[in-house]
Amino acid sequence: MxxxxxxxxxxxxxxxxxxxxxxxxxxxxxxxxxFRSPPNPAGERCIEPKQVMRTEHMRMLVRWRDAVVREDSRTYVASDGTRWERSLRTCVACHGHADAQGRSTTAAAACSECHGHMDASLDCWDCHHEFAAPGSRSARLEPGPAAGRGPL
Amino acid sequence: MLKLSLLAAAGLARTRPLFASLASVRPEDVLEPGAALKAGRWAMVIDVRKCLAATDCPDDCARACRSEHNVPEIGDTRHEVKWLWREPGEHLFPGELDQFRGGELSRRRLPALCNHCANPPCTRVCPTGATFSRPDGIVVMDPHRCIGCRFCMAACPYGSRSFNWEDPRPHLKAVNPDYPTRTKGVVEKCTFCDERLAKGRPPACVEACKYKAMSFGDLKDAKSPVAALLRDNYSIRRKPELGTQPAVYYVI
Structure with missing residues (x-):
């Protein structure tokens, strides 16, 4: 051949x-x-365990968005029973602060540590504010805890 | 460049369904139990008599709305964004004001806003379902789904919808960090302050008017302030002949 x-x-x-x-x-x-890992947020705890947030945060954001805008359902009951306002403000309240090392002073910067690395563009911050309001605290609602409901 | 590799990989790999974990929608609590304002049918009554009496009206309703919702003030009227604005009576009620009721009413600038129609033409034409009526009558916008086609603006007979021809942020004098701005390419409008109702607060314009010319409440509740006002006074609505059934009433 x-x-x-x-x-x-x-x-x-x-x-x-x-x-x-x-x-x-x-x-x-x-x-x-x-790759720089995103900075540690302010605040003592996250809404769901860290591992859940890592894999499910995007679904949570989509679900929260639809729940608030389209269903007027604004409270999220986490799996441990704590209650949170479904709002990007809830995320920004912790992730929109500088960490101890002073890195990533805005939530947009924190998100872009990963998303920028993966070349995934985010347009959330075109409208939503990436800074926590001055004097804002954790957006956890009272009362809690009660029976948990679970992810998303 | 990584996007290319991701796209290429997506073509090769079988991916898990995106919304697999969202199959069931659970009934959810309101934000703070007992705090949210709920109604069968939200409505607003504007007491025009009080507006006319207030010759020194500082336009607090529109100011409060703009600052609360980060509504930009764009000088160019072709690009202006309107949630609540003031309009001469003859523009609000064309053909409605006769020679007896006209006069001052037709010349003075009165509050105008989305009428939150019971039969809204805007939601019928929206191709993406970005705008829709809530069960309590509020016509809301979901800017995430808005593709900027502006069909709703063509359909709305009241001019209550505005398109963002440009990024609104440079036109904001002060930013309320608790409410998002909008972005270039989406339509926006008055939402009857649904975000405030969820926290048990009345709409910003109602709260801001020092002459108490605006009332807000549940049409289906006979004890609500709007029901009482409409029962005892003569009121008109904008362009009732179109059959849109506005929920904003003007007591004249």
Missing amino acids: RLYNAQYILPGLAIFLAAATFPFWRGAAARSAG
Whole structure:
């Protein structure tokens, strides 16, 4: 068996493979450029356990948005029974403050530590305010705790 | 550039359904039990007699609305954003004011806002469901879903909807951090202060008017202030012939 026109085909294949896999190796190169984990927020606790927030925060935000805007349902009962106002203000109240090291003074900056790294653009802050209101405290509501309801 | 790799990976990998964990919607509590204001049918009554008597009206209703909701003041009238504004009576009630009732009423500038119609044309034409009627009658906007097509603005016979032709933030003198701004490309309007009602507070304009010319309450509650006002006084609504059934009444 013999490959005709190998001098054209082999470089062509190489170019094709390089182009087709370009997103992967380009992405890998960007990922290895280093990643700063988001700063620790102010406030003593998060709404749900840290691991839940890591994997579910986006679903929580979508669910909260629809609940507030479309269903006028504004209280979130966390799995441990604590009650929170469904609002981005609740997040910003802690994540919109500077941490002990003074990093990320706004919630938008905290979010963009990850989202920027993953090249995912956020447009939340086009409308929502990324700063906690002066003198704002944790947005946890009283009374609590009661029977928990769970994630989202 | 990473976005490219993510897109490429998404094509190769089977992903978990995005809303898998949201299948069931639970009944939820209100913000603070007993605090939220609820109604069968929210309505507003503007006592025009008090407006006319207040010759030195400082326009507190519109000011309060603008500062509460971060409504920008854009000089260019083609780009202006209106939630609650004041309009001469002859513009509010075209064909309604006869030679007996007209006169001062047609010349003076009176509060105008979204009528929160029971039969709103704006929600019928919205292609994304971004604007809709709540069960208590408030016509709300979900700016997250607004695609900026402005069908609702064409449909609204009252001019109560405004489009953000530009980023509104540079036009804000002061920002209320507890209420979002809007962004370029979405429509906005008066919401009867649904965010305040949820916390047990009346609309900002009602609270701000020092002449108590605006009343707010439940039409279906015979004991509410709006029901009492409408029972005992002659009132008109804007363009009733269109069949939109406005919930903003003007006592004249």
